Amino acid sequence: MRTDDFLGALIADGEVRPAPLGQGFVLALLGGTAATAALFFATIGPRPDIASAAQTLRFLLKFVECAALAAAAFVLVARLVRPGAAAGFGAAALIGVAALLAGAVVTELLVVPSADWGRRLVGTNWYHCLALIPILSIAPFAALMIAARHGAPTRPHLTGAVVGLVSAGIGAFFYAANCTDDSPLFVATWYTLATALVAGLGAAVGGRVLRW
Amino acid sequence: MPVRTGGEAREATWTDWMRSAMGGDQAAYRRLLEALTPVVRAAASRGFARAGLGTSDVEDVVQETLLAIHLKRHTWDMSQPLMPWVVTIARNKLIDQLRRRGRRTDLPVDDFAEILPAPAERDPTESGDVDRLLGQLGDRQRDIVRSITVEDRSIAETARRLEMTEGAVRVALHRGLKALAALYRREP
Numbered sequence: 001m002r003t004d005d006f007l008g009a010l011i012a013d014g015e016v017r018p019a020p021l022g023q024g025f026v027l028a029l030l031g032g033t034a035a036t037a038a039l040f041f042a043t044i045g046p047r048p049d050i051a052s053a054a055q056t057l058r059f060l061l062k063f064v065e066c067a068a069l070a071a072a073a074f075v076l077v078a079r080l081v082r083p084g085a086a087a088g089f090g091a092a093a094l095i096g097v098a099a100l101l102a103g104a105v106v107t108e109l110l111v112v113p114s115a116d117w118g119r120r121l122v123g124t125n126w127y128h129c130l131a132l133i134p135i136l137s138i139a140p141f142a143a144l145m146i147a148a149r150h151g152a153p154t155r156p157h158l159t160g161a162v163v164g165l166v167s168a169g170i171g172a173f174f175y176a177a178n179c180t181d182d183s184p185l186f187v188a189t190w191y192t193l194a195t196a197l198v199a200g201l202g203a204a205v206g207g208r209v210l211r212w
Numbered sequence: 213m214p215v216r217t218g219g220e221a222r223e224a225t226w227t228d229w230m231r232s233a234m235g236g237d238q239a240a241y242r243r244l245l246e247a248l249t250p251v252v253r254a255a256a257s258r259g260f261a262r263a264g265l266g267t268s269d270v271e272d273v274v275q276e277t278l279l280a281i282h283l284k285r286h287t288w289d290m291s292q293p294l295m296p297w298v299v300t301i302a303r304n305k306l307i308d309q310l311r312r313r314g315r316r317t318d319l320p321v322d323d324f325a326e327i328l329p330a331p332a333e334r335d336p337t338e339s340g341d342v343d344r345l346l347g348q349l350g351d352r353q354r355d356i357v358r359s360i361t362v363e364d365r366s367i368a369e370t371a372r373r374l375e376m377t378e379g380a381v382r383v384a385l386h387r388g389l390k391a392l393a394a395l396y397r398r399e400p
Contacts, residue, residue, distance in 0.1 A: 001275075001340065001342045001343050001346075001361060001362060003249055003253075003271060003274055003275055003278070004246075004249075005361040005362050005364065006275050006278065006279075006342060006361055007242070007245050007246065007249070007278065008360050008361045008364060009357055009360050009361045009385065009388075009389060010241075010245060010278060010279065010282040010389070011238055011241055011242050011245065012360050012366070012367055012382075012385060013282065013382070013385050013386050013389055014233060014238055014241045014282070015236065015238065015382070016382060016386055017234070017236065018285065018286040019286065020286060021286050021287055081287060082287050082288070082289055082297070083284070083287060083288075083297050083300035083301050083304065084292075084296040084297040084299065084300035084301075085289065085292075150286075151284075151287050152280070152284040152287040152301065154300060154304050211397055212280065212283075212284065212393065212397070
């Protein structure tokens with residue numbers, strides 16, 4: 001077929017306006033977060049002593065880190081689905097999130113006696129952490145992956161991994177309210193490992209479903 | 213010293229056309245796609261030449277790229293210039309095609325920087341990817357795409373001829389184009 005003829009089909013189809021890209025992402029973020037919230041409150045819910053825990057810096061820091069991870073990764077993924085857009089701010093913000101966590105770990109090592117490091121790192125519920133963060137990530141993962149398919153990511157594996165980071169940030173944000181291990185040593189180890197699992201799954205899924 | 217060259221002015225015009233096209237201006241959309249075709253063709257020809265391939269299949273890359281530009285036009289940020297977005301899509305599609313042919317894919321960016329006059333299209337009687345892939349669509353979608361492309365009929369004419377509503381023709385055309393893009397992707 002001649003290219004001039006082929007253009008006729010594209011122009012005829014040009015009347016139908018596609019849905020804006022950003023809109024789908026915002027809906028996926030809100031919908032995925034709402035679904036995770038519903039799942040969280042219907043199942044494990046917050047820890048019983050949440051009122052007193054909320055007085056402590058370590059507990060609150062978990063939410064700051066998880067929310068910052070989800071937000072930075074969301075900004076980045078919104079760029080990755082647009083061909084030619086610079087990663088820019090989102091990538092820098094992700095490094096900032098990692099730096100925040102590293103700073104918290106160093107501070108913890110300075111203020112806690114070394115005899116306590118091991119106990120705080122292993123914590124009491126690391127297997128909960130590794131299982132529940134991925135489970136709580138499922139809804140935003142699926143919703144954001146569908147939104148990303150509407151985009152045009154030139155790097156499908158990376159885009160899928162970042163979708164995983166957003167989802168794990170959301171899942172971990174809710175899980176943090178249930179988890180009784182608040183030490184940055186625990187968070188940096190187990191939350192990070194759970195996040196890496198979801199990001200790795202995202203890369204594998206993205207490589208398959210985000211091609212266009 | 214920043215000088216606004218002819219190329220920059222032309223690219224700014226194309227950006228304006230795409231903005232109009234996104235607002236539903238079909239004439240602007242036609243002008244834009246007709247202007248982009250030789251640019252994409254020139255870049256694809258250079259890519260093929262660099263990979264040591266003949267130019268006989270270049271038109272397949274051109275058509276796949278134009279299809280991607282069309283189906284993904286909502287991923288262009290309307291506040292940005294158009295060409296970096298076009299160039300990224302064109303490079304991506306070229307790399308896909310070279311990969312399918314088992315060629316190296318480390319294309320330098322400046323392959324697209326300069327826009328040269330494009331070589332002539334291949335012999336129109338020779339069938340390319342689109343014709344072959346159209347054969348894999350459902351009968352209805354294939355008839356509609358053929359009617360609007362090769363037979364150069366409007367949506368209204370196509371609807372009358374196939375005894376369908378115009379809305380149904382539009383939906384089938386859109387699905388047909390999306391299916392075509394998916395078939396390209398599935399190529400070995």
